Amino acid sequence: MLAIKRIHHIAIIASDYAASKQFYCDILGFTLLAEVYREARDSWKADLGLNGQYVIELFSFPFPPARPSRPEACGLxxxxxxxxxxxxxxxxxxxxxxxxxxxxxxxxxxxxxxxxxxxxxxxxxxxxx
Structure with a gap:
């Protein structure tokens, strides 16, 4: 049996990295644990924590395609x-x-x-x- 202990993190790609970082940190109360710019990918990556635990990886990528939320689609x-x-x-x-x-x-x-x-x-x- 696979011995999974817990969910480690959730990864989110944002169309507007700054707006999403502000939303998750300033509105929802996540803490910015680490942030790095990955030049080879032209991408920001932030690690966001909740109550001291790493929970969300927030990414930016140039021109990510939209993922439908409505109507409900397969996937997360x-x-x-x-x-x-x-x-x-x-x-x-x-x-x-x-x-x-x-x-x-x-x-x-x-x-x-x-x-x-x-x-x-x-x-x-x-x-x-």
Whole structure:
């Protein structure tokens, strides 16, 4: 059996690296752990952490093609972040100009959740744990 311990990181390619870095750090609260410009690829790479743990690799590449989010397409559907208080989290996002869908209740778990998007339209979810 493969002994996977946990998800190590999630990689995201941004069309506007600076805007996405600002969104993930200043709005969502990730910490910039490291950042490097890779000249051979004309690409920035940032390592973003959450609560001291490395979670997201944020990349820039020249002219990346759009990846459809709507209608839902095959592949990664969305990223979900756990929060203790969904209403408070939605309020923080709305205060920062981020539009959230109405909060719903998961019919299987009874937990509350909502969706919003990053600057490239990547679907993100807040899930009350």
């Amino acid at each position: 559907r969305h990223l979900a972040f756990a929060v203790d208080d969904i209403q408070a989290a939605v309020g923080v996002l709305q205060d920062k100009g981020v539009t959230c869908e109405p909060v719903r209740t998961d019919e299987f778990t009874g937990k509350r959740f909502t969706f919003f998007s990053d600057p490239d339209g990547l679907p993100l979810e807040l899930y009350q744990s």
